[in-house]
Amino acid sequence: xxxxxxxxxxxxxxxxxxxxxxxxxxxxxxxxxxxxxxxxxxxxxxxxxxxxxxxxxxxxxxxxxxxxxxxxxxxxxxxxxxxxxxxxxxxxxxxxxxxxxxxxxxxxxxxxxxxxxxxxxxxxxxxxxxxxxxxxxxxxxxxxxxxxxxxxxxxxxxxxxxxxxxxxxxxxxxxxxxxxxxxxxxxxxxxxxxxxxxxxxxxxxxxxxxxxxxxxxxxxxxxxxxxxxxxxxxxxxxxxxxxxxxxxx
Amino acid sequence: xxxxxxxxxxxxxxxxxxxxxxxxxxxxxxxxxxxxxxxxxxxxxxxxxxxxxxxxxxxxxxxxxxxxxxxxxxxxxxxxxxxxxxxxxxxxxxxxxxxxxxxxxxxxxxxxxxxxxxxxxxxxxxxxxxxxxxxxxxxxxxxxxxxxxxxxxxxxxxxxxxxxxxxxxxxxxxxxxxxxxxxxxxxxxxxxxxxxxxxxxxxxxxxxxxxxxxxxxxxxxxxxxxxxxxxxxxxxxxxxxxxxxxxxxxxxxxxxxxxxxxxxxxxxxxxxxxxxxxxxxxxxxxxxxxxxxxxxxxxxxxxxx
Numbered sequence: 001x002x003x004x005x006x007x008x009x010x011x012x013x014x015x016x017x018x019x020x021x022x023x024x025x026x027x028x029x030x031x032x033x034x035x036x037x038x039x040x041x042x043x044x045x046x047x048x049x050x051x052x053x054x055x056x057x058x059x060x061x062x063x064x065x066x067x068x069x070x071x072x073x074x075x076x077x078x079x080x081x082x083x084x085x086x087x088x089x090x091x092x093x094x095x096x097x098x099x100x101x102x103x104x105x106x107x108x109x110x111x112x113x114x115x116x117x118x119x120x121x122x123x124x125x126x127x128x129x130x131x132x133x134x135x136x137x138x139x140x141x142x143x144x145x146x147x148x149x150x151x152x153x154x155x156x157x158x159x160x161x162x163x164x165x166x167x168x169x170x171x172x173x174x175x176x177x178x179x180x181x182x183x184x185x186x187x188x189x190x191x192x193x194x195x196x197x198x199x200x201x202x203x204x205x206x207x208x209x210x211x212x213x214x215x216x217x218x219x220x221x222x223x224x225x226x227x228x229x230x231x232x233x234x235x236x237x238x239x240x241x242x243x244x245x246x247x248x249x
Numbered sequence: 250x251x252x253x254x255x256x257x258x259x260x261x262x263x264x265x266x267x268x269x270x271x272x273x274x275x276x277x278x279x280x281x282x283x284x285x286x287x288x289x290x291x292x293x294x295x296x297x298x299x300x301x302x303x304x305x306x307x308x309x310x311x312x313x314x315x316x317x318x319x320x321x322x323x324x325x326x327x328x329x330x331x332x333x334x335x336x337x338x339x340x341x342x343x344x345x346x347x348x349x350x351x352x353x354x355x356x357x358x359x360x361x362x363x364x365x366x367x368x369x370x371x372x373x374x375x376x377x378x379x380x381x382x383x384x385x386x387x388x389x390x391x392x393x394x395x396x397x398x399x400x401x402x403x404x405x406x407x408x409x410x411x412x413x414x415x416x417x418x419x420x421x422x423x424x425x426x427x428x429x430x431x432x433x434x435x436x437x438x439x440x441x442x443x444x445x446x447x448x449x450x451x452x453x454x455x456x457x458x459x460x461x462x463x464x465x466x467x468x469x470x471x472x473x474x475x476x477x478x479x480x481x482x483x484x485x486x487x488x489x490x491x492x493x494x495x496x497x498x499x500x501x502x503x504x505x506x507x508x509x510x511x512x513x514x515x516x517x518x519x520x521x522x523x524x525x526x527x528x529x530x531x532x533x534x535x536x537x538x539x540x541x542x543x544x545x546x547x548x549x550x551x552x553x554x
Contacts, residue, residue, distance in 0.1 A: 003352070008349060011349055015340045019340060096325050
C-alpha cells in the first residue's frame with residue numbers, strides 16, 4: 001500500500017534541505033527567534049511580574065514551538081497545492097506510487113524537521129532559559145509532534161480550499177495564526193470575553209498550548225490526556241472531512 | 250493475436266460537456282498508435298480512461314486483457330506512463346527519481362544505469378531536475394515510463410514545448426521503444442510528429458473519432474491533390490501544361506508555374522510533358538498534402554486554431 005514511503009520520505013528531506021530557504025527558514029529562524037526572545041525575556045524583564053515570569057518560563061519555548069509547527073503545516077499546504085497544480089497528484093495515480101504515499105511522506109518529513117528544529121533550538125538556547133528549569137525535552141518533543149500531526153490535518157482541509165498554489169501560504173496563515181492568538185498563550189482564556197472563550201474551546205491550538213505548557217512545566221502525561229484526546233479528535237474529524245472534500249486535481 | 254488495447258464506444262461527460270463521444274478503436278501489439286487532435290478534443294480524457302484514471306460513463310475498455318478501471322493495480326505493473334512536464338520536485342536528482350520509481354514495482358528487470366545511458370542521461374545523473382533542459386526532462390520522464398519494462402507505453406504530448414532538435418531526438422527514442430517490441434500509445438496535436446512517428450493515427454475532434462488509418466492512407470483518401478511548382482522561360486509551356494489531362498489549373502506568375510491536379514500520377518505526367526516537349530526548367534518542386542491538410546479537410550479548420 002505504502003510502497004516507496006521511506007525512500008520518498010528520505011528524498012523529500014534531501015530535496016527540502018537543498019532549498020536555499022528550506023533549511024534556513026524552517027530551522028535557523030526559529031532557533032534565532034528563540035535565542036533572541038529568550039535573552040530579551042531574561043535580561044529586560046527582571047524583576048518579573050507573575051504574568052511575565054510565567055511567559056518567560058514557558059511562554060517563549062511554547063510560542064516558538066507552536067510557530068515551528070504552524071510553519072511546518074503551512075509549507076505542507078504549499079507543497080500539496082503545488083503538486084496538485086502541476087497535476088502530479090492526478091497523474092501519479094497511473095503509477096504504483098499512491099497519492100496517499102506522497103501525502104504521508106510529506107507529513108513524516110514535517111514531523112522529522114519539527115523534531116530536529118526543536119532539538120537544535122534547545123541546544124542553541126539552553127543557557128537563555130531561566131535557571132532552575134529542567135524542561136522534559138523528550139516529552140516536550142513528543143507533545144509538539146502530536147500537535148504538528150494534529151494540525152497537519154487542518155492543513156489538508158486548507159489545501160482543499162486554496163484555489164492555487166500562490167494563495168496557499170497567505171490563506172493558510174490567515175486561518176492558522178489568529179487561532180494562536182486565542183489559544184491562551186498570550187492572554188489566559190479565562191480573561192477573554194465569553195464569546196471568544198467559546199471559540200477558543202473548539203480551537204485545536206488551545207489544547208496544544210495547554211499540553212505544551214503543561215509538559216514544559218513538568219506535568220505528567222496523565223494530567224493532559226484530555227488535551228491529547230482533543231488533538232486526536234481534531235485529527236480524526238479533519239481527516240474525515242478532507243477525505244470528502246480534498247481535490248486531487 | 251488479440252489487440253493490446255481495445256476501446257469500444259466509450260463516452261465520458263463532464264456536466265453538460267461531452268469530452269469523449271462513442272470513441273472506438275484498437276491498438277495492435279508493437280505499433281505506435283497516435284491519437285491526434287487539437288487541445289480540448291478529448292485526447293487526454295481518452296488516454297486517462299485507458300490508463301484506468303477515469304471511468305467512462307459508457308462503453309468498454311480492455312488493455313492487455315485487463316479492465317483498466319477495476320484491475321488498475323495489476324495493469325500498472327505492466328504499463329508505463331510518461332508524466333507531463335514540471336511534475337517532479339525541483340531539486341530531486343536524476344538518479345534519485347529513477348531509483349524511487351524503480352523501487353515501486355514488484356518486478357525489477359531493467360538495469361537503471363543502462364537505461365540512463367540509453368536515454369543519454371548518464372552525465373546528468375547527479376543533476377537537479379530543475380537544471381535539466383526541456384529535452385532532458387522529457388527523456389527522464391521517458392526513462393521513468395520505461396523503468397518497469399512495460400508492455401505498453403503511454404506518452405501524452407511528449408514533445409510539446411521542445412525545440413526541433415530535441416524533438417527529433419525524442420522521436421528517435423520512441424522508435425527505439427517500438428524496436429524492443431513494446432506498444433506505444435501517444436497523443437499529440439503536432440501533425441508532423443504524428444506523420445513521422447505513428448504507424449496508425451486516429452483523428453479526434455469534439456470527442457469524436459473522425460477517421461483512423463495510417464498517415465499515408467489518410468492522406469491518399471482525403472487529399473488526392475498534388476501541386477507541382479516549376480520555373481521555366483519556355484513560352485509554350487503554359488499551353489503544354491494545360492493539355493495534360495490530370496491538370497486542373499496551371500497558373501503562371503513571372504517565370505514560375507503552379508500546376509495543380511489530382512492523383513499520384515500528376516507528377517509523372519508533368520515530368521513526361523517536360524521531357525516530351527523539351528521544356529527546360531530551372532527549378533522543380535512538388536508539394537504533397539500532409540496530415541495537416543487531412544485535418545483541415547475533415548474539420549474545416551486548422552488544428553492550431
